[in-house]
Every structure is written in C-alpha cells, then in structure tokens.
Amino acid sequence: MARQSTRAAWTVVLTLDGLGKLHQQVERALREAVRSGRVSSGTVLPPSRELAAQLGCSRWAVTQAYGQLVTEGYLATRVGSGTWVSWSGSSRPPVRRTSTAGVPTYRFDLAPGAPDLRAFPRTRWAEAARAASRTIPTAGLGYPDEQGYLPLRELMSDYLQRSRGAIVTADDVVIRSGVSASVRQLCTGLRATGIDRIAVEDPGWTRLRAVIESAGVRTEPVPVDQHGLDVERLARRDDLRAVLVTAAHQFPTGVVLAPQRRLELIEWARRHGGVILEDDYDAEFRYDRSPVGTLQGMAPEHVVLLGSVSKTLSPAIGIGWLVAQGRLRELLERSSGHGPSTLDQATFAELMAAGAYDRHLRAMQRRYKRRRDQLLAAVRRELPTWTIGGAAAGLHLTLTHPASLDTARLTVAARDAGTRIVPLAAYRIHANGSDNGIVLGYGNIADNEVAPAIQSLATAFASAATSA
Ligand SMILES: Cc1ncc(COP(=O)(O)O)c(C=O)c1O
Structure with missing residues (x-):
C-alpha cells in the first residue's frame, strides 16, 4: 500500500x-x-x-x-x-499461521459457548498470579499433587458447598483442566469397571459426546423434553448404568430437570448401582431465583459433580474440578489424568481467597441478566412469532417456531447477513422432524450489539421466507 x-x-x-x-x-x-x-x-x-x-x-x-x-x-x-x-x-521469515481461508467472519456471533471475554478480570488475574508466584511454598514448585493443589481444593470445596449445595470435603475434589478432561478420565475409569456405554441427553453438547466416544465409551441418546432428561426412557434400558446430565440448565434446550425427575434419576442410580455424571457447566448464572442445587448434594454416593471456569472466567484458563467420593473414586483410581499447571491453580486459589472470584461472579450475573433482558425485549419486538425457551439461566436461550421451518436454511440466511446462530438440530443425535428451533448465545456479544443482531436476524429470516 x-x-x-x-x-x-x-x-x-x-x-x-x-x-x-x-x-x-x-x-x-x-x-x-x-x-x-x-x-x-x-x-x-x-x-x-x-x-x-x-x-x-x-x-x-x-x-x-x-x-x-x-x-x-x-x-x-x-x-x-x-x-x-x-x-x-x-x-524475516514469514510467521506461519493457520489458514483462515473459507472460515466465515461474523458481525454478530450468537453461537452459544463463550462467556463475556471482554469482562475477563485481567488485572485481578495478573495480581493473583503475582501473589501466587510469591507465596507458593517451595514444595509446591515440585512435581504436582495429581489430585490438585490442596489450597485450591479446600477453597473449591467451601465454594461448592455454599454456592452449589454440594456435599464435599477437600479430599473429594480433584482438579482437572476442564469438564471435558474430567469426563475423558471418568470414561476410561468406567471402561475399566466394565461400563462401556453411557446415556447422554439428546440433544446435548456435541463436543462432550466426541470426548466420550474417543475414550472408547459408546454414547446412548436419551430424549429430553420440557422437564429435562426423560428418566423413564433411561430406566427402560437395562443395559445402561451411567448417564451424563446437565441438570441445572440443560444444554442446549435450557430446561431445568424437574424436581420429580431428579428424584427418579437418583432412584434409578440407587436401583441399578448407576453412576450420574452431573455437568454443572453454567449453573452459577440463574436470573429468576437462586441457582438450583446440585444432584450431587442429594446423592453424593451416586453423582460425580463436574464444573470448570470455562463459563465463569474463560475457557483459555483450563481449570475445572470434579467431586467424587466413596465408590466413585474407583473410577479415578482405575484411570489416569493430571491437573493444570500448579501455578495456574495457585493463581485461581489466590483469586478465590481474596474474594475476587465471588465478586466477579456477582458482577457477571448482573451483566448477563441485563443483556438477557435486552435480548428478550429485542426478540419479542422483532421475532414475535417465535417462542423463547430456557431463558431463566445460563448464557444462551432457544427460539422455537410453531410452523414447520427449515432452520438450516435460516441459519445460512443469517450467516449471509453476518449473524452466527446454531440450529437446535445441530446438537441432536436423532433427527427430530419437529425441531423448529435455534440456539442463541449471548455470553460474548456486546450489549449494544444485541438489538442490531436481532434486527439483522429478523430481516434475514423474513427474506429467507419470501425467497423460499
Ligand atoms: C454443556 C457444556 N458442558 C461443559 C462445558 C465446559 O467444558 P470445558 O470445561 O471442557 O471447557 C461447556 C462449555 O461450553 C458446555 O457447553
């Protein structure tokens, strides 16, 4: 130039x-x-x-x-x-880069997944990292404790008790690099104990299914309805002794596992000696009332609780936890895994100990609620024939339409107009003809982009409908 x-x-x-x-x-x-x-x-x-x-x-x-x-x-x-x-x-030699040719760029990205990356507490994290480097005991700089850095496990057990109603001591907590890493290790453990298939919600998070399959465990879809996982359908399959469930906020439908279903699921685990993996991925954010407590807090002998900072801070940190006690520990003893860098764990521990993690969660809860309210208002204004679902918690919601619509086509129309959305059908194992839904993530969109994004979506949908 x-x-x-x-x-x-x-x-x-x-x-x-x-x-x-x-x-x-x-x-x-x-x-x-x-x-x-x-x-x-x-x-x-x-x-x-x-x-x-x-x-x-x-x-x-x-x-x-x-x-x-x-x-x-x-x-x-x-x-x-x-x-x-x-x-x-x-x-100088050219910097090698991954090719991005053919990867569409979006003006508005409403795919679910990311938290608000702009709000990452950079300064607090940097301060915590500096404090951790100064205060970590010399022994902490040796080969890591495979279970995780003890001060973090202590803080985490306290946090999970008070904020998630879990029944847990520091000894029950294992630090891993995220929910996916925990699930991978648990699946290896399940196989070692003779369990080679696991029930998963349909629809559900595609990436976690891939993780499970790559650990050599077969995923068996069980449908989800407006009350969450259909436990009766699960119970009909007497070959299944393990299940992965997003009880507090089902991914992607956003429904909460109904109280009766929670009891039925625990009863199923008791009767079959079943293992419940509870993916508690975004339960901190609930807008109508306090977050629903964990299943783990109702039946710690049957439930492994899984969480991570991927939704609360950033997936780039790579810190997660699992809580397993009693016979569930055997799953870990019969498999191997390791935690993230001890210094990163110590940094996160510093953040928690200083109260900065709790403050960050409170601030993010307010921020997401405000943004969700803006989104609800924009959808009601621009897309009034669509029904909103799963908006009470988390960082995404669903929109469904009563008429039979080709959501793949609408997704392409939205993409061509610069807005990324994901059809609900993308998360299905078994295609469901009545799937007239899309998923909208609002975690990582700026507040002032919400209204223009929904306007652009409405225009794209309208033009796709007229050209159909
Ligand atoms: C359903 C679900 N579970 C778990 C996670 C977090 O996984 P990880 O901790 O491996 O990043 C996510 C993140 O998007 C998710 O959508």
Whole structure:
C-alpha cells in the first residue's frame, strides 16, 4: 500500500479488536497491517494526533503503539521525518499461521459457548498470579499433587458447598483442566469397571459426546423434553448404568430437570448401582431465583459433580474440578489424568481467597441478566412469532417456531447477513422432524450489539421466507 494519508484509508486499514487497553489495540492492528503487507515498507504513518483523531482514541495510545513497534523493528522514526514502516516481509521469515481461508467472519456471533471475554478480570488475574508466584511454598514448585493443589481444593470445596449445595470435603475434589478432561478420565475409569456405554441427553453438547466416544465409551441418546432428561426412557434400558446430565440448565434446550425427575434419576442410580455424571457447566448464572442445587448434594454416593471456569472466567484458563467420593473414586483410581499447571491453580486459589472470584461472579450475573433482558425485549419486538425457551439461566436461550421451518436454511440466511446462530438440530443425535428451533448465545456479544443482531436476524429470516 502506498503512502496513505487520507482519513478514510486509515480507519479501513486498521481495525481495533476491542480487546484490552486501547494502545494495545492500536499496536496489534498496526503490527498486523504491516505483517500482512497491507501497509508496505516505506509508508509514512500519519502524525499521532491525526491517527488518534481518526481512530477515536487518545494521542497517547498512538504514541505508545508507535513506540512499541519501533522497539520491535516494524517502524522507524526520526525527528523531523515522522514515523514510517521499516519492515518488509522479506527481512524475516514469514510467521506461519493457520489458514483462515473459507472460515466465515461474523458481525454478530450468537453461537452459544463463550462467556463475556471482554469482562475477563485481567488485572485481578495478573495480581493473583503475582501473589501466587510469591507465596507458593517451595514444595509446591515440585512435581504436582495429581489430585490438585490442596489450597485450591479446600477453597473449591467451601465454594461448592455454599454456592452449589454440594456435599464435599477437600479430599473429594480433584482438579482437572476442564469438564471435558474430567469426563475423558471418568470414561476410561468406567471402561475399566466394565461400563462401556453411557446415556447422554439428546440433544446435548456435541463436543462432550466426541470426548466420550474417543475414550472408547459408546454414547446412548436419551430424549429430553420440557422437564429435562426423560428418566423413564433411561430406566427402560437395562443395559445402561451411567448417564451424563446437565441438570441445572440443560444444554442446549435450557430446561431445568424437574424436581420429580431428579428424584427418579437418583432412584434409578440407587436401583441399578448407576453412576450420574452431573455437568454443572453454567449453573452459577440463574436470573429468576437462586441457582438450583446440585444432584450431587442429594446423592453424593451416586453423582460425580463436574464444573470448570470455562463459563465463569474463560475457557483459555483450563481449570475445572470434579467431586467424587466413596465408590466413585474407583473410577479415578482405575484411570489416569493430571491437573493444570500448579501455578495456574495457585493463581485461581489466590483469586478465590481474596474474594475476587465471588465478586466477579456477582458482577457477571448482573451483566448477563441485563443483556438477557435486552435480548428478550429485542426478540419479542422483532421475532414475535417465535417462542423463547430456557431463558431463566445460563448464557444462551432457544427460539422455537410453531410452523414447520427449515432452520438450516435460516441459519445460512443469517450467516449471509453476518449473524452466527446454531440450529437446535445441530446438537441432536436423532433427527427430530419437529425441531423448529435455534440456539442463541449471548455470553460474548456486546450489549449494544444485541438489538442490531436481532434486527439483522429478523430481516434475514423474513427474506429467507419470501425467497423460499
Ligand atoms: C454443556 C457444556 N458442558 C461443559 C462445558 C465446559 O467444558 P470445558 O470445561 O471442557 O471447557 C461447556 C462449555 O461450553 C458446555 O457447553
């Protein structure tokens, strides 16, 4: 790109990603533009004041970014001559990147999964990491305790008792890198004890099914209705002695396992010596009343409780826990697994001990509730013929339509309009002809994008309907 100085050109070339501090955003955008060749060697950059005005940030943010990139060798500067690009792609080996060709980019991403990554408590985490490095005992820097860092297990057992109604001591807690890692290890344990199939909810989380299958355990679908897992259907299968269930907030339908079903499920486990894996993935966030307590708290001898920070902080941390006691421990003794880095566990322990984790959860609960309310209002306004489901908890909800609709087609129409959604059918094992539903995740969309995203969805749906 030749010498660019027009106002429009720089705002097109540099897109700020909205993550972290502004000077870091400017720095990343500039570095990427230089590396990709969109801004070529020799290009004179605008004066910091001018670029700041164009990008809508402070002049300080731009001078900081320029300074950093001068240090890194991408830019050069001389008094009186300004700042220019001094790096040409050929002066260093190109950075290898995973190809993103063909991967659609979205203006609004409403796929369920991510929590609000903008709200990650970066400063608190950094402070906790620093405190952990200072205070971790020397012994803690040796080979890790396979069960997990004891101070974290103690804090976690206290947290799970008070916030999830679990029956647990630090000795029952095992730290792993997430729900998926825990399930993988438990499945190996199930196989070692002669259990080679497990009932899973249909629909359910596709990734966890893949994890189970890759551990050599067959998944057997059991339908979910408006009361959650159909326990009667489970009980009819006398070859099944293990089940994976999202009791507090079913994924993806969002329904809560009804009180009667909870009792029936526990009764099933008692009668069959069954094992219940309770995936408690986003139960912290409940908006109409306090979160529903865990099944584990009703029958700790039959239920392994599973959770992680993937929804509460970020999936990038890779910390999760499982609670297993009594005979359930045999599943772990007959399999192997390991926890995340002890220093990361110690960091999380610091965050919890300082009360910052609880404060973060409270703040996120308020934030998600506000966003969910905005979403409900936008859906009622823009998509009034759709029925909202599963909105009382978690970070996603469902929309279903009474008429027979081709949701795959609507998903493509939404994608073409720049909005990502997932049809409910994508989570099914057995296709269900009456599946007129879509799943909308609102964890990681900015508040001010909610209304335009739903407007764009409504327009895309309407045009798909008229062109059908
Ligand atoms: C149903 C369900 N279970 C569990 C998890 C968390 O899994 P992990 O802790 O392996 O990230 C998620 C995350 O999206 C989920 O959707």
